[in-house]
Amino acid sequence: MSDTATRTLGDEIVATPMAPASGRAKLLKMLVPLVAFAAMLAVPIFVEPFWTQVGFGVFAAAIGAIGLNLLVGTTGQLSLAHAFFLAVGAATYCYVSGESGGTATEVGGLGLPPVVGMLCGVALAGLAGLLFSPIAARLRGIYLGVASLGLVFIGQHLMNTLEEVTGGFNGRATPIFAVPGFSFGSSDPDLFVLGIPFGEAEREWYLGLFLLAAAWWFAHNLLRSRPGRALQTLRDSETAAAVMGVNVQAYKARVFLLSSMYAGLAGVLVALSIGAIAPESFTLEVSVLYLAMIVLGGLGSVGGAVAGAAFVSALPVIFQRYADVLPLLSQPGQGGLSAPQGARILFGLTIIAVVLFQPAGLAGLARRRPRRPARTTSVAPSTAPAQGSTP
């Protein structure tokens, strides 16, 4: 208000582009992900299939974690139903792209191309989310968390009883993914890169990598845009968001839908990664682990969700593999901890350590500019009508 230039506050928007913010920093910002992506492309050439397999599992979990983080970290809505939406995606894929019959089983399948199965998995998880979203739009925080709990139990029941779709208690095998002319199995066509045979693990690495890159990109764009800003304000002050013109219920419903679509895609990949689906892959514990991923990674950060997913889904496997060189363990037969037990304990301790020493999550480690944790900004009389019903 103090300089001499004449500023206009007219309601016409002047079509002058914003000054390009420091060109070099911007270039660097674009270069880093590209270089990282290129490096990831080369990984299968250098490592054993064990690592590409672990990597595919991480990619699958990361997509699910990004979706959950949009809901919980960005919008401040708690959901324990993530495992349910993963299950919907996984089971839909297996049914749509699986073959019916088999010898002694009642398992059915439509035998459609795997790409169709994957799309159906995402769509049906989204549809399930859409059906639940009127409830999600009316509840807030922990209340939504508890309400969503119900979905996990329903999901478990369906997994066990819809034998034709899910294979019931024993589960069913996941059909191998393929695009026309290329299978993500171990043959068809046989593939060698630099003399290294590219089997299922290597191929799936690329499948997961590309899908994760797309999922990451979409979420990244979303957060820096009109809907993303609305979601973040909704988290910090629902009243302020509403008064600024955000249709709170519609936005809560939409982010719930989007989050379940991410979960559906993750479910398809999890099914591919495990090679089979069974009820125990989609229990409440899985929902909780996804929450752990986004908290460990850093609430609201897309990269953090990926880091958290890597942490939660890879660490136990790695601990197990290297159990013999880890502390805490004794040799088999000596009566101490077994390798799996040791791995679990170490995993548990690591989680506690991260939350204790890095409350902003793994994303906080990488951040150059310290952003304060979300300030609790409350609106005028904060005893206002609660539970998301801005009347």
Add this chain to the structure above:
Amino acid sequence: MSVRVERGAGPTAAGDRGIPPLVVRDVTVQFGALKALSEVSFTVEPGTIHAIIGPNGAGKSTMFNVLSGVYKATAGDVRFGDAVLTTLRPHQIAKLRVARAFQNIALSGTQTVAENLMLGRHHLTAAGFLSAGLRLPKATKEGRLHGQRVREIAEFLELGDKLETPVGVLSYGDQKRVEVARALCTEPDLLLLDEPVAGMNAEETRRMAAAVLEIRSALGISVVLVEHDMGMVMGIADRITVLDFGRRIADGTPEQVQSDPEVIRAYLGSGDDTEESSA
């Protein structure tokens, strides 16, 4: 304050812009046994600065919550032109160009000033989940255009150099200015300011008062001002409504209100909290 705010080709009278009066009629708000507002009526004439004053707990913020659709009135109605605000939801009221700056700062602390201000453009823009996530050209172009306007408003409120700063690390006075700027970013016809200078020093207060005058005269919009700083209120308000315990005890020009015996009694009788925020 030499920066001028203009709408298009210069100052316009409110009449030309078709800004309607805000008519509040017999509004009552009841919280259990407590009547936060009892049959309060007043009219905000187009293009005026209308102050609502009263001791703490008089019901001023409650009135704002009714005007912006956050609370439902137990009885009575509020009309803004043809629209009956008391039947609408907050986001629908925002679309009618009613904007509000909150008394208790209600910004998003982790987002930058620019991002917070861009929220003010929400109802003027259209990018949805899909077009934003896929970076469709229409979404990015829209963001760029409105970013420019946000920059202008930020500079008008002396926030131009803080656009990329997360709001959470700003001083209280700066955050208050972001509140006002965000409301202004909605291009309102009616601007509701709830204690915009609370916690500001004398110089900041003077500048904010000048900014409010500038906004009114250049944009021709109506401003409803809730404020404890009597110097500011008497200096810039065209008309004042006085509330006490949820009742309207006076309504008139600053001169009329200042000499009203009931107003004097209300302020003296309530332990006099009128000066606290101008200190």
